[in-house]
Amino acid sequence: MKYSIQCQPSYSVLEAELSPGEQLVAEAGAMAWMSSNIKTTTSTRGGILSGLKRSMLTGESFFQNTFEAEGGPGTIGLAPGSAGDICEYELKNGELFMEKGAYLASTPDVKCDAKFDGLKGLFNEGFFVLRVTGTGTLFFNSYGDIEEIDVDGSYTLDNGYAVAWEPTLQYQLTRSKKIRAFLFSDQLLMNFVGRGKVWVQSRSPRTLSNWVHPFRPQKPRESSN
Amino acid sequence: MKHEILGNPDYGQLSVELGPGESFISEGGAMAWMSDRMELESRMMGGFIKSIIRKFAGGESAFLVQYSHPTGGSVTFSPATPGTVLHRQLNGDSLILTKGAFLGCTSDINLSVKFGGWKSLFSGEGAFQVVCSGTGDLFFNAYGAVLEKEVNGELTVDTSHVVAWEPTLDYRIGGMGGLKSTLLSGEGLVLNFSGTGKIYLQTRTLGGLAGWLSPYLH
Amino acid sequence: MHIETLDRGAFSSALVKLSSGERFVSESGAMFRCSSNIEIDVTTKGSGKSGGLLGGLKRMLAGENFFFSTYTCQGEDGEVGLAPTLQGEVKVIECDGSRKIICTGGSYIGSTTGLNIDTKFQGLKGFLTGESISFVEVSGQGQLLVSAFGRIVEIDVTSALTIDTGHVVAFEDSLQYSAGKAASGWVQSFLSGEGIVLKFTGEGKVYVQSHNPSEFGSTIGPMLPERS
Known part of the structure; x- marks a missing residue:
């Protein structure tokens, strides 16, 4: 499979050229354009439970599409929902963790599942992340610019800005140690410890969802009689 | 008239410098800043009924604004969504724009609203198209970056990624392969373009943004 | 201390490099990444004389947060990354103390400790700008960090400039502004879709943003599920 990531970094798209019989898996709704000889198969990939887990717990799509070129090479363009960049990551019997919403596409031998990350600290009802395993190429996307940080020791991120991290890193959800900040700030921090890479996006989907709140339509009030 | 497109593709804007007596037409509400004493006059596109159709079906404002300045001045326009501003010089040929793509034009460009057919009502976008023809400068905008694709044969495109196309192309509205994929793939309907x-194509869509944001809303 | 703006694309952020003991102030919650030797605190008193409960309340009227966050570097060198909410540029404005800078609703992100962050009541005029009834007023010497929706354009006003509401980021207080109609008549102004515009007069710098946040909000808003 030949591919290129175009229009980087703000509104990146992935364009892949598939040889006959070659497959690319993508989250539902990501197809922007494709040659007319590309066949689409829609499935849950790994059963209904896997699809449910993925969609309910991590905000990814219940169904995934598999694109395959038939009778000749074909080209497909994939675009994420949010503005931002796309990263590629090679897995060789490997593992990578991602925040929900970060999965865009992968070659067929890469598996994407939801994982409950337990009670990582107080005041937190638990945390679901995506666990990607297998062998092949993975494409993930960020909201905003993306930066790769090599952690050696420890590094702190605000919750909501981590896109992906290598399994050699451990993290803990914390608050500021200062008592005032602890009481008056709702900032939840992710403290990464160990040695490995973490990909950080420069904007937060949660902050945007708060900002857009007043622009959403109001639910009509039920009459009380 | 001089024009300059600034900030592409991150946050494109159009800046127009008008000499005395020159005028420029833009989509209503697109002005960001301008010289003092600029004269604005609202105009309807192709008559009252068409303007109303355009407003309610096309998602554009009902009125266009004509800008002029007695001694010369400049206006800077911004689309409602960040992305790319494109320029196309028309020399008697025409271009078809989808909903929300029109930004501005010189006064010799003809704009007309075209109904894309009953099937297009189900495609979400493109039910009403704006056909731009004549001779002059046309400016349109897209959400995200823009890829220009030369079609020679066939190309399948997600409806909401289409910004504009040349009328030499034919299209039909279709599904994604089988019924299951059409209903469940999350792509909805697609446009199959053919010809030369x-x-x-815009690399982001507002529908895509809304879908991505939804799990974060409370 | 050194402020680096990371502006590879449409989503700029700022990286503030601090040496041991140095401090930086930002609006509450703007930090998105930092080295682990940065101590984070919240306070109503950011820098200068603008503290206390009243200062916090006044800032809320200016479309800002009640609290400031402060970052103090301990031990070796450290860094704090700050990110705004919307996509767009961040910009460092050097303040030499000769002119005050007025920041409109929400554009203030952070400042060095030598700057006074206060608020200035604008009344109906401020409200008509589509911003807020109060603006943030920055005085003193130091570096001010502002954010915008889209590109930031610095315009030197020499006599007069008309700016649509929702496009002003900050301006020097040597400029005056008034709210008025876009076209010569009210009917035309309304029909043109521009409505009220701001007329800046005098001499000084105005920082404008390429895009209008509320226009973007009203475009995307109706496509989202209803709020409860």
Whole structure:
């Protein structure tokens, strides 16, 4: 499979050229354009439970599409929902963790599942992340610019800005140690410890969802009689 | 008239410098800043009924604004969504724009609203198209970056990624392969373009943004 | 201390490099990444004389947060990354103390400790700008960090400039502004879709943003599920 990531970094798209019989898996709704000889198969990939887990717990799509070129090479363009960049990551019997919403596409031998990350600290009802395993190429996307940080020791991120991290890193959800900040700030921090890479996006989907709140339509009030 | 497109593709804007007596037409509400004492006059596109149709079906404002300045001045326009501003010089040929793509034009460009057919009502976008023809400068905008694809044969495109196309291209509305994929793939309906000509695709869609944001809303 | 703006694309952020003991102030919650030797605190008193409960309340009227966050570097060198909410540029404005800078609703992100962050009541005029009834007023010497929706354009006003509401980021207080109609008549102004515009007069710098946040909000808003 030949591919290129175009229009980087703000509104990146992935364009892949598939040889006959070659497959690319993508989250539902990501197809922007494709040659007319590309066949689409829609499935849950790994059963209904896997699809449910993925969609309910991590905000990814219940169904995934598999694109395959038939009778000749074909080209497909994939675009994420949010503005931002796309990263590629090679897995060789490997593992990578991602925040929900970060999965865009992968070659067929890469598996994407939801994982409950337990009670990582107080005041937190638990945390679901995506666990990607297998062998092949993975494409993930960020909201905003993306930066790769090599952690050696420890590094702190605000919750909501981590896109992906290598399994050699451990993290803990914390608050500021200062008592005032602890009481008056709702900032939840992710403290990464160990040695490995973490990909950080420069904007937060949660902050945007708060900002857009007043622009959403109001639910009509039920009459009380 | 001099024009300059600034900030592409991150946050494109159009800046127009008008000499005395020159005028420029833009989509209503697109002005960001301008010289003092600029004269604004609102105009309807192709008559009252068409303007109303355009407003309610096309998602554009009902009125266009004509800008002029007695001694010369400049206006800077911004689309409602960040992305790319494109320029196309028309020399008697025409270009078809989808909903929300029109930004501005010189006064010799003709704009007309065209109904894309009953099937297009189900495609979400493109039910009403704006056909731009004549001779002059046309400016349109897209959400995100823009890829210009030369179609020679066939190309399948997600409806909401289409910004504009040349009328030498034909299209039909279809599904994604089988019924299951059409209903469940999350792509909805697609446009199958055929023929020879250029198509402008935007790399992001507002529907895609809304879908991505939804799990974060409370 | 050194402020680096990371502006590879449409989503700029700022990286503030601090040496041991140095401190930086930002609006509450703007930090998105930092080295682990940065101590984070919240306070109503950011820098200068603008503290206390009243200062916090006044800032809320200016479309800002009640609290400031402060970052103090301990031990070796450290860094704090700050990110705004919307996509767009961040910009460092050097303040030499000769002119005050007025920041409109929400554009203030952070400042060095030598700057006074206060608020200035604008009344109906401020409200008509589509911003807020109060603006943030920055005085003193130091570096001010502002954010915008889209590109930031610095315009030197020499006599007069008309700016649509929702496009002003900050301006020097040597400029005056008034709210008025876009076209010569009210009917035309309304029909043109521009409505009220701001007329800046005098001499000084105005920082404008390429895009209008509320226009973007009203475009995307109706496509989202209803709020409860």
